[in-house]
Amino acid sequence: MPELPEVETTRRGIAPHCEGRTIQRVTVHNRSLRWPIPRELEEHLTGATIRSVERRAKYLLLKVDQGSAIVHLGMSGSLRVITDNTPLLPHDHVELELDSGIRLRYNDPRRFGCWLWSDTPEQHPLLASLGPEPLAPEFTGAMLFRLSRGKQTPVKSFIMDNHVVVGVGNIYANEALFKAGIHPKRKAGRISLDRYNRLVDAIRETLSAAILMGGTTLRDFVNSDGKPGYFAQSLLVYGRAALPCEECGMPLKEIRMNQRSTVYCGHCQR
Incomplete structure (x- = not known):
């Protein structure tokens, strides 16, 4: 998608x-x-x-x-x-x-x-209740920290909620959580402000890099001139289950969360 x-x-x-x-x-x-x-x-x-x-x-x-x-x-x-x-x-x-x-x-x-x-x-009902854009100034670690207090939701599900922030889809949630060193199943309400600041930076970095490379072509996507995106060649965890982690060399693990593939490093992500 x-x-x-x-x-x-x-x-x-x-x-x-x-x-x-x-x-x-x-x-x-x-x-x-x-x-x-x-x-x-x-x-x-x-x-x-x-x-x-x-x-x-x-x-x-x-x-x-x-x-x-x-x-x-x-x-x-x-x-x-x-x-x-x-x-x-x-x-x-x-x-x-x-x-x-x-x-x-x-x-x-x-x-x-x-x-x-x-x-x-x-x-319009499709747009009126959406959260902030992830590359906009109002998307901050402090905002995520405030919205997450008391939540038992896994952090990966939390950042993929369009009422919290828009556009952090499955691929980019996997990548950003790896860069921030956060385990995808950690409860959103148990993450510190400092770690949310790192996560916001990782989300911005990941999405900005993907935009510059024209997106991630995994199956169907072609852009307006018919050429594919190339960010798939830069993926660190998504689609790399059982392969060595780029940071520590340990095999990456894969689980299912909300029926979506979730790949992470059990050593680097806590």
């Missing part, structure tokens, strides 16, 4: 081609995504100028004067910038034709993504 770095990579890839451009035509080839694509999407977007392409958590916002299209890539979705006569591919569900001649195509084989419309996107 595309996580925050993959979505941010997509945003950066399509924004220069879309911002300031007028949408001449919206073509929906298949409305049956996670939620049916509303017909008001075409009504509001056709003839509108894209003022900005923004990201909130794992959602992309194509903002026009009247509101915003809210786009989620689901488990297998991608947005591609088409500059030639490339024919439609199977599972190309939505296409925006811009006044520059460029087309923006949304492909989603599993159809778990979404295209929705909102006059006030920040107040």
Whole structure:
């Protein structure tokens, strides 16, 4: 599933081609995504100028004067910038034709993504209750420390809760906890302020590096120009169960938490 770095990579890839451009035509080839694509999407977007392409958590916002299209890539979705006569591919569900001649195509084989419309996107139910962005100034160790007091939840589940902080998906939670030296099953309420400060630094470092490398391609993700991300080559623990720890050489361990793979070093992470 595309996580925050993959979505941010997509945003950066399509924004220069879309911002300031007028949408001449919206073509929906298949409305049956996670939620049916509303017909008001075409009504509001056709003839509108894209003022900005923004990201909130794992959602992309194509903002026009009247509101915003809210786009989620689901488990297998991608947005591609088409500059030639490339024919439609199977599972190309939505296409925006811009006044520059460029087309923006949304492909989603599993159809778990979404295209929705909102006059006030920040107040939309999908976005209104989300926590802070992990790269924003308000995301701090002190904030995590305060929210975690009294919680018995494992710290990995705690930092993956979108009400606490958005965009720390499974891959990046594994990596950040390893860098911070924190065991993924340690209770969130038993972690000190100093260790939360280290964890925030590790989350920022991990996500920033992944964005620079174009995300992590494990199965389906391709970015807006069709090229894969390369952060998978830099993973320290995720997908490396039983291999030697990069720090101490001990075999990495794997457990299941909330039905997700969790890899850690039993020696380095406490």
